[in-house]
Amino acid sequence: MEAFMGMAGLKGMLRRTIYIDGEFNTLMILAAISGTMLLIAFLVFFYNIVMSVGVKGVIGIFTPIQHLYITCNQNRLTRLKLLHKNRSCADIL
Numbered sequence: 001m002e003a004f005m006g007m008a009g010l011k012g013m014l015r016r017t018i019y020i021d022g023e024f025n026t027l028m029i030l031a032a033i034s035g036t037m038l039l040i041a042f043l044v045f046f047y048n049i050v051m052s053v054g055v056k057g058v059i060g061i062f063t064p065i066q067h068l069y070i071t072c073n074q075n076r077l078t079r080l081k082l083l084h085k086n087r088s089c090a091d092i093l
Helices: 002-010 025-062
Strands: 068-071 077-080
Touching: 002 025
Parallel strands: none
Antiparallel strands: 068 077
């Protein structure tokens, strides 16, 4: 997409300008096709991510990890980032 826009710029097309006579229609159509292909590729990529880790996994990427406080056998409170809540102190130490 950017390559076709760059080619149009090298041929004299100004940015943010309306061209009524169709001087750059071929390059703009190619840029639109390339942009559509880029959008489809992103949607396929996002679908692949959702199918790999699930919707909860995708949401979990953007949510902070909850901290779990556990007490070890030295009677001290230890703050650990645990992904599974059913771990014991022996598994961690």
